[in-house]
Amino acid sequence: MTQTILVDSASQAPRSGDPAGHTLGGAGERALDCLLAAGFRRTEPPILHPAAIFLDMSGEEVRRRLFLTADAAGEELCLRPEYTIPVCRAYLSSDKAGKIAEYSYLGPVFRARAGQVGEQTQTGLESFGRRDAEAADAEVFSLAMEAATAAGGGSLVARLGDAGLFDAMLDSLKIPEPWRRRLRRGVARGRSLEAIFSRPSQSALAQPGVLAALESADHAGAKALVEDLLAIAGIDAVGGRSAGEIADRFLEQASLRSGQPIEAEKRTVLDAFLAISGDPDQAAVELRRLTQSAGLDLGPALDAFERRNGFIAARGVAIEATRFSAAFVRDFDYYTGFVFEAHDPHVSSAKTVLAGGRYDALARRLGANEDIPAVGAAITLDRLMNGGER
Amino acid sequence: MAAHPGNGAEGPFVLAVPSKGRLQEAAQAFFARAGLELVQGRGARDYRGAIAGLPGVEVAYVSSAEIVGQLAAGAAHFGVAGEDLVREKVADVEARLELLSPLGFGHANVVVAAPKAWIDVRTMADLDDVASAYRARRGERMRVATKYVNLTRRYFAEHGIADYRIVESLGATEGAPASGAAELIVDITTTGATLEANALKTLDDGTILRSQATLIASLTAPWGANARQAARDILARIAASEEALKSREVRARLPSPAHVVVETAAERFGAVSATGEDIDPHGFVALHCARGKVAELAGWLLTQGAERVSVAALEQTFAARNALYDALEKRIGAGEH
Numbered sequence: 001m002t003q004t005i006l007v008d009s010a011s012q013a014p015r016s017g018d019p020a021g022h023t024l025g026g027a028g029e030r031a032l033d034c035l036l037a038a039g040f041r042r043t044e045p046p047i048l049h050p051a052a053i054f055l056d057m058s059g060e061e062v063r064r065r066l067f068l069t070a071d072a073a074g075e076e077l078c079l080r081p082e083y084t085i086p087v088c089r090a091y092l093s094s095d096k097a098g099k100i101a102e103y104s105y106l107g108p109v110f111r112a113r114a115g116q117v118g119e120q121t122q123t124g125l126e127s128f129g130r131r132d133a134e135a136a137d138a139e140v141f142s143l144a145m146e147a148a149t150a151a152g153g154g155s156l157v158a159r160l161g162d163a164g165l166f167d168a169m170l171d172s173l174k175i176p177e178p179w180r181r182r183l184r185r186g187v188a189r190g191r192s193l194e195a196i197f198s199r200p201s202q203s204a205l206a207q208p209g210v211l212a213a214l215e216s217a218d219h220a221g222a223k224a225l226v227e228d229l230l231a232i233a234g235i236d237a238v239g240g241r242s243a244g245e246i247a248d249r250f251l252e253q254a255s256l257r258s259g260q261p262i263e264a265e266k267r268t269v270l271d272a273f274l275a276i277s278g279d280p281d282q283a284a285v286e287l288r289r290l291t292q293s294a295g296l297d298l299g300p301a302l303d304a305f306e307r308r309n310g311f312i313a314a315r316g317v318a319i320e321a322t323r324f325s326a327a328f329v330r331d332f333d334y335y336t337g338f339v340f341e342a343h344d345p346h347v348s349s350a351k352t353v354l355a356g357g358r359y360d361a362l363a364r365r366l367g368a369n370e371d372i373p374a375v376g377a378a379i380t381l382d383r384l385m386n387g388g389e390r
Numbered sequence: 391m392a393a394h395p396g397n398g399a400e401g402p403f404v405l406a407v408p409s410k411g412r413l414q415e416a417a418q419a420f421f422a423r424a425g426l427e428l429v430q431g432r433g434a435r436d437y438r439g440a441i442a443g444l445p446g447v448e449v450a451y452v453s454s455a456e457i458v459g460q461l462a463a464g465a466a467h468f469g470v471a472g473e474d475l476v477r478e479k480v481a482d483v484e485a486r487l488e489l490l491s492p493l494g495f496g497h498a499n500v501v502v503a504a505p506k507a508w509i510d511v512r513t514m515a516d517l518d519d520v521a522s523a524y525r526a527r528r529g530e531r532m533r534v535a536t537k538y539v540n541l542t543r544r545y546f547a548e549h550g551i552a553d554y555r556i557v558e559s560l561g562a563t564e565g566a567p568a569s570g571a572a573e574l575i576v577d578i579t580t581t582g583a584t585l586e587a588n589a590l591k592t593l594d595d596g597t598i599l600r601s602q603a604t605l606i607a608s609l610t611a612p613w614g615a616n617a618r619q620a621a622r623d624i625l626a627r628i629a630a631s632e633e634a635l636k637s638r639e640v641r642a643r644l645p646s647p648a649h650v651v652v653e654t655a656a657e658r659f660g661a662v663s664a665t666g667e668d669i670d671p672h673g674f675v676a677l678h679c680a681r682g683k684v685a686e687l688a689g690w691l692l693t694q695g696a697e698r699v700s701v702a703a704l705e706q707t708f709a710a711r712n713a714l715y716d717a718l719e720k721r722i723g724a725g726e727h
Contacts (some may be wrong), residue, residue: 052555056531059552060543076558181522185552226509235506236589240532240573241524249510249520331552333525365529 028106028381031123031151035104038143040125043103045086047110051078053085057365058332065111067118079110084376087126088362098372100129109380120383123147124356126376128363134304136375137338137358138311144377145317145342148354153384156354157321158342160280161328163335163357165287168301169273172291173266178252183270188331193271197262214254222247269294277325280309287326308338334362338375353383401612402448403620406460406469409437409451413603416495417470424631425706426624447620455479462486464610467617468624474500474578474601478538488607488721490714491628496603498578500538502545502596505567505574506589513594514549517574521553524573535559535566536576538598545576545598564588613722625714630706638684639664639704642696644673651675651694659687678707 036042051068066078080086083105091101106123125143130136141158148156166187170180186196210229214222226247230236262270269290276286284306291298312322330339339357343350356377363372407421407428408414421428427442428449439449450466454475460466462480470493480486504511511520524532535557536542542556557572564584566572576598579585585592605628611617640661644651649669655661655677663669664676679687688699719725 055555059531060554060556061547061552063539063543063556177526178519178523181526185522229509230507233506233509235509240505240567240570241508241520243507245523245527246508246510249523253510 025385027151027385028121028123031147031379031381032104032106034147034150035123035125035143038125038139040102040104040127040143043087043090043105044107045080045083045090045105047080047108048077049080049086049089051076053089053366054078054081057085057334057362065113067110067112081111082109083107083122083124083378084126084359085362085366087376088128088366088374091126091128092363092366092368096128097368098129102127121381122378123151123381124376124378126374128372128374130373130375133337133358133373133375134308135311136373137308138315140356140375140377141312141338141340142315142317144354144356144379145321148342148379148384151379151381151384153344153353153379155321155345156342157323157345158317158340158354159328160322160324161326161330161339162301162305162324162337163329163339164301164337165298165305165326166329168298169270169296172296172298173269175262175266176252176255179262184329185331187274187327188329193267193274197267210250211254214250217251217254219244219247219251222251226250269296274327277327278323280312280322280324283324283326284309304337330357332359334359334365336360336371340377351383352380354379400614400616402446403617404448404450404460404466404468404611405441405624406450406452406457406466408454408457408470410453413454413470413472413496414451416603417493420470420493420495421628423635424624424627426627441624444620444623446616447624461606461608462610464608464612467608467611467613467621469606469608470603471606472496472498472601473604474498474538474541474599476604476606477599477601478541481540486609488609488718490605490607490625490718491632493603493605496601498580498601499592499597500541500576500578500599500601501585501592502542502598503564503575503577503579503585503590503592506591511593514551514596517593518549518551518553521551525553531555532574533557533572534574534576535563535572537563538576541598542576564590607718607721609721613725615725618719618722618725621718622712622715625718626708626712627706629712629714630708633709634704634707636680637678637704637707638681639702640677640679640684640687640691640699641702642675642688642691642699644675644691645695646673647671648673648675651691652677655679655687655690658690659683661687678704 032042051066054062054066062081066081068076068078070076087103087105091097091103102125104123104125107121108119109122110118111120112118125140127136127140145156145158166184170183175183182196210225214225217225223244226243230243272290276283276290284302287298287302287305291302328339335357337358337360341352341355343352354377356375358375360371360373362374364370407417418428426444428439429442430439430451437451439451441447441449450460452460454471457466457469457471458475458479461469461471473489476483476487476489502514502517504517508520511517521532532554533556534542534554537558537560539556539558546554557566559566559571563575563577565588566575567590568588575590578601579592582592607621647669652663652669652675659679660683661677661679664678669675677687684701688701691699
């Protein structure tokens with residue numbers, strides 16, 4: 001499973017074994033050449049992977065998109081639905097793991113879609129191990145845009161977001177943990193704050209007596225109470241969650257029980273934050289203005305944002321082709337910072353043809369001992385070729 | 391619709407029924423009650439049979455999972471299967487199948503069940519909260535053991551729950567939390583005793599589906615003239631026995647012609663005249679009435695001058711309108727006449 005071909009130069013790239021690339025009239029090769037010229041070595045990770053990896057990272061919703069099979073021992077395998085996780089796995093099992101390594105790729109990915117071909121061609125790039133995060137972000141983003149242009153996607157418009165800013169905002173507002181999770185997920189799904197805050201997060205009659213008893217309790221006290229309750233009811237504590245975890249959730253609910261979950265002033269600031277969008281430099285100005293007037297400090301996250309904007313501008317990406325949106329976050333917890341996607345503005349129903357971002361937390365989720373800085377992007381060539389309609 | 395094989399080239403009408411166990415017995419009994427005697431071929435190991443008196447109908451004895459597959463593929467016209475399997479195995483149920491009639495047996499609920507020890511979890515909203523906390527704390531998703539992969543995914547998505555993993559389980563699912571193979575389960579339950587024995591509880595809003603054995607028609611099977619006639623005959627008999635089961639015949643002789651009595655009985659008790667519009671001039675009435683209203687109707691007839699009122703159970707009541715077939719015809723089209 002871990003065998004990987006790391007190809008050293010463009011001349012050795014296994015192009016002849018890649019029929020999907022050819023059907024797109026050389027567009028894939030043109031895009032790939034851009035990436036190779038920038039020093040991203042071509043890699044071709046395996047097509048078959050344990051399905052559990054993609055289900056763990058992306059959730060059960062991707063299951064219906066996966067082409068599933070099983071090996072002789074019954075392990076559930078799937079055809080890769082994308083390249084980032086396969087490339088990251090190959091990197092981690094190579095002798096480069098933990099060091100700087102930058103890869104490009106071109107080949108098929110497999111996603112089941114009703115009434116459509118299940119195989120698409122992707123090209124893209126992944127950068128691991130670089131500590132100059134904002135420069136790496138800007139390079140990967142601008143290279144992806146260049147490669148898409150070389151492949152024939154003339155006039156893409158990109159949307160940028162920053163999970164680091166979002167997290168820093170929730171940090172500085174001291175939003176309690178359960179609400180941070182709900183906010184991140186809700187915003188990622190395009191819900192309004194109104195909708196997120198009005199959604200029930202616990203049963204209406206959640207044991208008011210227990211909650212009242214716990215209002216001034218600490219973890220140890222709450223845990224003892226839960227253990228006693230279970231003992232009285234004669235229930236063995238089976239099934240994954242400990243008495244301590246159950247106690248913590250009761251404590252969380254008890255602390256959130258009185259009044260509004262989040263104070264009105266904080267909601268107003270959050271609303272204003274999420275509404276910030278448009279030109280990235282202008283957005284930075286607005287972010288400074290907002291945090292100053294609210295007496296908040298986004299710390300290094302805002303500095304990093306400005307630094308990245310500078311790098312992107314310096315790489316010559318047309319500024320009018322990029323829009324920042326503070327509400328653009330992804331519901332994958334391994335995305336830790338910069339995120340971006342691009343589509344063709346001339347096609348009204350255009351799907352995203354290019355997407356990427358920073359995913360420092362993925363390596364650890366795939367078994368590394370620590371986070372490894374990583375940023376990458378993928379271009380779905382079929383969408384590029386078909387005006388984004390597929 | 392599937393191509394119509396004309397000129398007598400039409401294959402038999404296929405009715406797929408469970409090949410073993412309680413479901414087979416219950417299905418056999420259900421059809422027998424409707425006057426449809428399923429006759430298995432020579433010996434118990436023969437998987438093809440017929441219905442006595444209905445030539446052109448072939449009975450296929452197959453496993454429940456296979457019945458669902460054959461219906462979805464159009465290889466069988468009618469079949470008996472649990473709704474749970476249908477909803478799990480067929481992606482676009484509404485486009486491929488018509489669920490004609492629940493059969494009143496094989497009851498089972500597909501439910502979301504969590505350990506009883508989770509005293510803070512009573513609803514799907516609680517579960518959503520706990521699932522995301524679980525993932526945040528451990529970096530792993532909570533695992534759900536089930537054989538109902540699709541039902542689970544749809545139901546969890548409806549409730550906005552994303553932080554979970556399905557562990558496919560093909561037997562003894564209820565043991566998964568205790569053995570550490572999963573944190574919770576989605577499974578069928580009839581009495582709840584198995585859940586109870588495994589220290590599990592159903593969430594308040596955790597009932598995904600109340601399932602029972604159902605008579606199902608395939609919309610993609612070849613619906614030629616013979617198949618339509620067979621469907622009409624079978625559904626007429628089923629409707630006749632279902633209707634008969636629900637009603638009683640009430641007879642009485644009234645002192646005078648009974649037009650007004652019949653009309654009032656229809657208004658007040660929902661009774662229909664067994665002899666239709668043609669009312670007997672000598673005051674004899676025969677009414678069909680829902681079982682629950684019989685005593686009231688009889689009492690009222692006595693006040694109208696009847697000396698005796700007799701009530702009789704019905705075996706079958708055939709009606710000119712065949713509601714079950716009409717529902718099917720709406721889906722498969724009227725065909726060629």
